[in-house]
Amino acid sequence: MVQKTRLENGIRVLSQHCPNTHVVSVGIWIDSGSRDELPSMEGITHFLEHMFFKGTERRTTRDIAVELDILGGMSNAFTTKENLCFYGKVLDKNLPRLMDIFCDILLHARMDERELEKERFVILQEISMVEDTPEDYVHTVACEKFWKGHPLGHPICGYRETVQRFRREDILKFKDQIIHPEQVVVSAAGSVRHDELVEMVNDGLGRLRANGRGRPPRTSPEPVVFRDYIRKDLEQTHICLLMPGVSLHDEERFAVYILNIVLGNSMSSRLFQEVREKRGLAYNIYSFLHCCEDTGVFGVYAAVAPEKLAECFKVIWNEMEELIAGGVSETEISGAKDCAVGGMYLNLDSTDALMNRIARNEFLYGHEVAPDEIEKKIYGVSSENLGKWFARVFPDRVSILVVGPSDKQQVDLVMKV
Incomplete structure (x- = not known):
């Protein structure tokens, strides 16, 4: 307590x-x-x-x-x-x-x-x-x-x-x-x-007193949709896809946590299995979710051989399309939920993680958030929750950044998607 x-x-x-x-x-x-x-x-x-x-x-x-x-x-x-x-x-x-x-x-x-x-x-x-x-x-x-x-x-x-x-x-x-x-x-x-x-x-x-007004009021950003390529003399070409995410106050965040695990934030995820294990196109491939108090970003990152840029990007894009067209199976969702809940409880064995959690909950919510409450929210996520949220950001609100030495033909195939 x-x-x-x-x-x-x-x-x-x-x-x-x-x-x-x-x-x-x-x-x-x-x-x-x-x-x-x-x-x-x-x-x-x-x-x-x-x-x-x-x-x-x-x-x-x-x-x-x-x-x-x-x-x-x-x-x-x-x-x-x-x-x-x-x-x-x-x-x-x-x-x-x-x-x-x-x-x-x-x-x-x-x-x-x-x-x-x-x-x-x-x-x-x-x-x-x-x-x-x-x-x-x-x-x-x-x-x-x-x-x-x-x-x-x-x-x-x-x-x-x-x-x-x-x-x-x-x-x-x-x-x-x-x-x-x-x-x-x-x-x-x-x-x-x-x-x-x-x-x-x-x-x-105890003797600390306010010498200023504190930080200024925060304003929420409006995400920008962009497509850009930066040519850079590197061994690999790097791809980053960004979409509007969820805030730490958004009730849909639990669905997006699960979506992140299913798509690319675990070894059994679709992207890791398809891009790395099955096709051997990239060593480093993952999806990510960063949440702030009032906004967030959801995305995918991969590093590939310059000549494999278009091929790898097509696989990533197809996997995201399949999330909407084919949905997510109950087996996948169940495994992702167990992964999320298990990770949360394992993390609570660390005094460092507990200290972090206590402070962040205080700043965000003003009170303790019990782990069993989060567990209940996670296990309440349905396949419909995942699909409805993802359809709002993909494909219309996807931004793409490519950095590396890939040739114009490879880059054009990515940007024309």
Whole structure:
């Protein structure tokens, strides 16, 4: 059972005690991500994430690294489209020390000019790394085109021109804006006593006050249908198909979860079996579903030999057509449901996954969502649910991006579909 306490300043503290373990996972979450950045400030959330670990009034950059390593667990941070989080997993006896470090970097990060310049170079290298990784590059460009003109389409790392422009005062002003008590959630799972966790958070963050208005109100994007080819000197050609997906509040999301498993998100899926196992056209082939609080994207990705582009694309397209024309058998649906439910419960054995789940449920729904409630929704999905939803997005709302060295004839066969 998840326990919840709201501090006087508005910070929410949530925890779930897990018996038979000596470890605890904890995260400090901010309800603001890259989609909340203003124009010309793309990438500043991710930049701030890096700068949190670059020294405080009490600790140098090295002190933070050494103290975290001494705890014997793991710690890290990440930025998503909708959240910023730093988290760790340690022995229960080391939780107070970890929380002291986390509270210190949240409140007292120095944002030193020299560290900022070093980290700027590091982030520019991170952007270059994405561009040098074809799969990451294709997804990044496809997302930009699909949500053109909307912050959800911007890469989380930002752009070279924006990262090069950020100054210390920009970072500090942005930090004050988003570190708003009402937007902070501390979640923990494992060997943790809720009252002790509340005391730690209150001691460390209880004096935090709002210095800004918090993140601006979010607006929903309108997906763009596009067809594009980017010629790039690569060993393979990469295909990415995108369609409007579902949000994390959409009741149809459970049907789309199952559709994703059936189409390409499992080894027994139609695409994996037909494209890879039967025809040997691609090593990497899958479908994917990314959901946000108010929108989402559903798609397919494959990497193929340049001369096999048109053939592979035709197989993918035919399999999607067959989903509507022939439907999905009860055997397929039943197996996909078992796969989804089994994966969910296996995930709940991880204190990291539980900690993540607790925070995300709080941000999205304001309360715990019981696993058996989700299980019931999944097992309630029918073949008709899948077909009705997919027919609304395929084929009329499919966007296509091809990146690689395939010749014009191969590309034209794809774009004319």
